[in-house]
Amino acid sequence: MEVLIPEKKRKRKSKPTTTTTKTKKKKKLEKPSSTPQQSTPNPIPSLPDDLVFHIIARISRLYYPTLSLVSKSFRSLLASPELYKTRSLLGRTxxxxxxxxxxxxxxxxxxxxxxxxxxxxxxxxxxxxxxxxxxxxxxxxxxxxxxxxxxxxxxxxxxxxxxxxxxxxxxxxxxxxxxxxxxxxxxxxxxxxxxxxxxxxxxxxxxxxxxxxxxxxxxxxxxxxxxxxxxxxxxxxxxxxxxxxxxxxxxxxxxxxxxxxxxxxxxxxxxxxxxxxxxxxxxxxxxxxxxxxxxxxxxxxxxxxxxxxxxxxxxxxxxxxxxxxxxxxxxxxxxxxxxxxxxxxxxxxxxxxxxxxxxxxxxxxxxxxxxxxxxxxxxxxxxxxxxxxxxxxxxxxxxxxxxxxxx
CATH class of the missing domain: 2.120.10.80 (Kelch-type beta propeller)
Structure with a gap:
């Protein structure tokens, strides 16, 4: 009995420690997504920003008025200086x-x-x-x-x-x-x-x-x-x-x-x-x-x-x-x-x-x-x-x- 009592006490103490650790981990994971983005919003979140710019930059400007109707993030991207820098570097002006x-x-x-x-x-x-x-x-x-x-x-x-x-x-x-x-x-x-x-x-x-x-x-x-x-x-x-x-x-x-x-x-x-x-x-x-x-x-x-x-x-x-x-x-x-x-x-x-x-x-x-x-x-x-x-x-x-x- 004397051996079991300390073990129970250690288990009780370990539970709040585990919960606190999980909470801290969640906060660390959520923190990057909760901070506001400084750059242009990515209209295709599954793709890296650089890849999205390279894809849109290769599309003729004649299609941009239609693309701007897709979403607010697309409108923001189509007006971003980064997109037109990419178009210039790719020779797509x-x-x-x-x-x-x-x-x-x-x-x-x-x-x-x-x-x-x-x-x-x-x-x-x-x-x-x-x-x-x-x-x-x-x-x-x-x-x-x-x-x-x-x-x-x-x-x-x-x-x-x-x-x-x-x-x-x-x-x-x-x-x-x-x-x-x-x-x-x-x-x-x-x-x-x-x-x-x-x-x-x-x-x-x-x-x-x-x-x-x-x-x-x-x-x-x-x-x-x-x-x-x-x-x-x-x-x-x-x-x-x-x-x-x-x-x-x-x-x-x-x-x-x-x-x-x-x-x-x-x-x-x-x-x-x-x-x-x-x-x-x-x-x-x-x-x-x-x-x-x-x-x-x-x-x-x-x-x-x-x-x-x-x-x-x-x-x-x-x-x-x-x-x-x-x-x-x-x-x-x-x-x-x-x-x-x-x-x-x-x-x-x-x-x-x-x-x-x-x-x-x-x-x-x-x-x-x-x-x-x-x-x-x-x-x-x-x-x-x-x-x-x-x-x-x-x-x-x-x-x-x-x-x-x-x-």
Whole structure:
């Protein structure tokens, strides 16, 4: 009996010790999972974070709007800087096409849309007509809380950012120096360094990741005394520099960059950035089809839509010529608004047609992707990769610009 009594006491003492040990072990196991994660939530917990980034990075950006609907964690991942760093390291960056659309009846800012692929849709070939049609593409609305005002000449793309330069935030203000930046990876707006002067009118273009802005500003308090100004923004250093510009005999409506020079049109003047020199070219063939907001420059060639046709111009030919080919592309109706954009060396064409009856008019927006080829005959031919109806909006909506960023 004397031997058994101590054993019972030891057993009683050992029970709480065992329970305490198990509790401590549980706490140690639960502690990592209870701490909040600092990085982007993993939408596929069964896979390591690095592997998830590598998988999603290999998927075309055209599918991201659809993937963002899966869950909040997917939306967070698709907007994370780590994903786009991975895309860059894997060489998976691509052009991302955007449309800036403004409703005349809406008091707020413009709406933004981006091109995406519909799930389970493919391009179909019509062998009888040679057309390549697609119902697999659409324009998805970009989820932005509020966007600043914008117009054709103020929007330029540099890398994954779209810069909106010098646009008044109110219709009651004629000039502005504000610069807003749309980050096309996270779809958020931020402010960039403002223009040194408030501009009443401007035209901006991009050359070697620098934004060249020519504009007019009021000298003093007299709004009738307008002067020219020329500002250059280095997107790497985020610094504005003032460059000289001719005061007399220079007027302009639009701009473009070809042959390593910034060209102002209509009374054509070309700025050589390397030499810091302006060459006044006067009235030239370049200005003939550059007086509208339907033009773009792609690999040292200007493209424009006018009089129902797509045309091109370069410094070798020095005249506007019809873009050949375009088999299957429908003819544009009279009065149709057409927008052009550089889509990674290809040309993206967007146009709108009004359809409906009485007050229920709507605009059907169509899109076409065109591959460009320069042939030995000094002609450029366009091949229609696909075209199709991508969006329907109210008739009071107007295009501000079509533009492509690299993401």
């Amino acid at each position: 691509e052009s991302c096409f955007y449309l800036c659309l403004k409703s005349e009846c809406c008091k707020g800012g413009p709406s933004w849309f981006t091109l995406c692929r519909k799930p389970d849709q493919t391009i179909t070939n019509d062998e009888t007509s040679g057309e390549r049609k697609s119902r697999g593409y659409a324009l998805a609305k970009v989820p932005l809380s509020q966007s600043p005002n914008a117009n054709f000449s103020s929007l330029v793309a540099v890398g994954s950012n779209i810069y909106n330069i010098g646009v008044p935030q109110s219709i009651y203000k004629a000039s502005s120096s504000t610069v807003s930046v749309l980050d096309c990876t996270s779809h958020t707006w931020r402010q960039a360094p403002s223009l040194p002067v408030e501009l009443f009118r401007l035209s901006a273009s991009v050359l070697d990741r620098k934004i060249y802005v020519a504009g007019r500003y009021a000298d003093g308090d007299d709004s009738n005394n307008m002067k020219n100004t020329f500002q250059v923004f280095d997107t790497r250093t985020q610094v504005w520099d003032h460059e000289p510009i001719p005061e007399d005999g220079l007027y302009f409506s639009n701009s473009a960059c070809i042959d390593g020079k910034f060209h102002l049109v209509a009374n054509v003047a070309a700025y050589n950035a390397k030499e810091g020199r302006w060459d006044i070219l006067g009235k030239s063939g370049m200005s003939r089809y550059m007086d509208t907001d339907t033009h773009c420059d792609i690999e040292n060639v200007l493209y424009s839509f006018s009089d129902g046709a797509l045309r091109w111009y370069d410094s070798e030919v020095r005249e506007w010529r019809i873009l050949n080919g375009l088999v299957g592309l429908p003819k544009f109706r009279p009065g149709a608004w057409v927008g052009l954009a550089d889509y990674g060396g290809k040309m993206m064409v967007l146009w709108a047609e009004t359809a409906g009856a009485l007050v229920f008019y709507q605009k059907r927006i169509w899109c076409a992707e065109i591959t460009l080829e320069r042939r030995k005959s000094c002609e450029i031919w366009g091949k229609v990769e696909w075209f199709g109806h991508v969006l329907t909006v109210s008739a009071d909506c107007n295009f501000q610009k079509v533009i492509a960023a690299t993401v």
